[in-house]
Amino acid sequence: MKLLTAAQTREADAATIREEGISSAExxxxxxxxxxxxxxxxxSPAADTQVLVLxxxxxxxxxxxxxxRLLxxxxxxxxxxxxxxxxxxxxxxxxxxxxxxxxxxxxxxPEHFPAISPNTVVVDALFGTGLSRPLEGTAAALVQHLNAAQARVVSIDVPSGLFADAPQPVGSAVVKARYTVGFELPKLALLxxxxxxxxxxxxxxPIGLSPRYLADVPASMYLADAALLAGRLPARATFAHKGTFGHALLLAGSRxxxxxxxLAAQACLRGGVGLLTVSVPAVGYAVLQSTVPEAMCLPDDCKTHLTNLPELRPYAAVGMGPGIDQADDTRAVLEELLCTAKAPLVLDADxxxxxxxxxxxxxxxxPSTILTPHPKExxxxxxPAQHDYHRLELLRGFARHYRCYVVLKGAYSCLAxxxxxxYFNTTGNPSMATGGSGDVLTGLLTALRADKRLSALDAVxxxxxxxxxAADIAVADTGQAGLVAGDLPRYIGQALQELTTPDSL
Structure with missing residues (x-):
């Protein structure tokens, strides 16, 4: 699904009116x-609900x-x-x-705004996406009055006072909505x-905007949803074998x-990798062998951290970062990896x-390395970013300059x-704000990058x-507060199955 600017959305309205021969009022x-x-x-039932439409x-x-009128x-x-x-x-x-x-x-x-009961449902229809300057005067005063009432506010299209695709001036008056309901496509500001x-x-x-216009209009931002990903994960062939899905290497862990x-190893295996080798410091050998028996383990000569890079020729993808710490020896391993790797890389954490x-x-x-930083990383x-829009500019510029794929993690994680x-991801929930979730992502991406059937973009x-x-499925069993990162790998297979191309004519 494309993300359009406010101007493009108005063009979509105009194209729909023109193509269908309807009026703008219709x-x-x-x-x-x-x-x-x-x-x-x-x-609630109509007779019990007071609705104020501003x-x-x-x-x-x-x-x-x-x-x-309709209500x-x-x-x-x-x-x-x-x-x-x-x-x-x-x-x-x-x-x-x-x-x-x-x-x-x-x-x-403005001399006397009526009181607004907290029990009232308020429909905010004051200003939409055409706003180009901060609210002032009576409009700003009304927004402040509404926010102070703490009523149940539902905004149409965007909260009044909020710019649809530009940074918000600090201190400007903006409606604080409980819900925002947009038409056809979301706006960048909502993400x-x-x-x-x-x-x-x-x-x-949906309101039936012109499919032709939406298909043809150029866009540089998208929502990554099930519709966008349909058909990108092929079903497994009958005579596929473990070599078909690649041999991955994970460089992870420290004392x-x-x-x-x-966590990364479990996710890599659940992500469908054919073979997995994990290089860990010697202190992790017994732990890996007992907790992830499906993986092969290469213990480093050093007990506490990684100091050696294994021979890379056997591997279809390499992931590095979860728990490795930042010792000078480990930095040298990373540098050697960057200089010698022929297989795709996934880099995270340390x-x-x-x-x-x-x-x-x-x-x-x-080229095509995958990096998965959270905002601080x-x-x-x-x-440092001046605001979220500036951060997106930095993200886009970084990915272009270094010819890489960068996942900025968070709600609606953004891939550049x-x-x-x-691309803004549409899955996930606040339960993922827990230690180890990023390690799971690293392992999963490494598995998918080892699968030669997938392009780099499709894998990410x-x-x-x-x-x-996987987190959305898991919370049905764990609840949001009860989910831990170790729960996620168990649901990865089900999540991938939902995306797998069905076997049909």
Missing amino acids: LMERAAFAFVTWLQVRL CGPGNNGGDGLAAA HQQGYLVQVGLLPADRHSADWEVNRARLPAELPVAEWQ LPQNAEFVGRWHVV GKVGAAV ALNLLGANRSLLDLLP FERLTE TPDGQL LIGLYAHGR
Whole structure:
């Protein structure tokens, strides 16, 4: 699924109107109906629910007016509050005229905004994606009044005051919604951590925008969902054998951090690798042999950390980083790996920290290497970001410059590709905020990178999606607070199976 800019979304509206021969007011009616259909599922019975619809003077306000009429027709106790304005959009005027006479409508004057009960459901339709400057005056005062009420707020398209695809000025007035309901495609602003307090939980409802336009419009950002990944993971052939799916090497662990090697190894095996060898310091040998018997183990000459790089010729992919610590000997192993590896690499954790502390090593990165930093690790590789949009610029630039794939981990983990594309993952949940989750991802990506049937892009996208999907499946058994990283490998196979191409004609 493509992520479009606010301008492209308006072009999609125009293309739909043109192709279907409908009016903009008819498309607005379609959007309002989709919004109300979503809202009704979550509302209490109509007779018990008070709904306040706050409408601005533009098309977002027109959406709100249409939604108010539809909710009123369904028997909800609806009131409409209008933001004072000298001018209104044409579709706003159409929907204002359509309101039934008995529906209470009042212009909210800044001298005395009515009180808003915390039990009221407030539909925020003040401003949409066309906003180009921070709210001020009466509009800003109304947003502050609404936020102070702590009511149950549902924003249409974007929370009022929030820029759809630009950084938010510090201190500007923005509605703090419990839910945000967009149309057809989500906006970039909904995916960024800095906007979480405003967006709440977001949903997208389809309104039938032009398939032709959506297919043809250029995009550099995508949502990585099941639809995008359909058909990318082929089913296993009847006569496939362990060599078919590759022999992977993991360089992991140090004294006190052998568990990271175990987690990565378990995930690599559950990710479908044909053969797995794990190189660990000598202190980890007995641990690996007893906890991951399916893997072969190469103990390092050093007891506490990695000091030697194994012969690389047997391996189809190499993962390095989980729990390795940052000793000088281990840095030398990393440098040798970067200089000699012919197989694809996956680097995480302390491998990234070593790169950050020795940035000259970045120039040695082989093309198509996969790096999986969390924001702090990424900052060590580049520079502190001024805001989330700047961080995405740094991410895109880094991946292009070093011709690598970079996964910036977090909610909606973002993959940057060597050609400058960004993919936001759609699976996963807060249960993954626990030590070891990244080690599991490293092992899974190493397994998929060893599978020669998959391109580098497909391997990363499938791995990201399956990693989060495994957590989504797991929480049904563990609950969010009860999930630990060691639970994730057990659900990876099921997550991958959901993506596997079915055996059909």
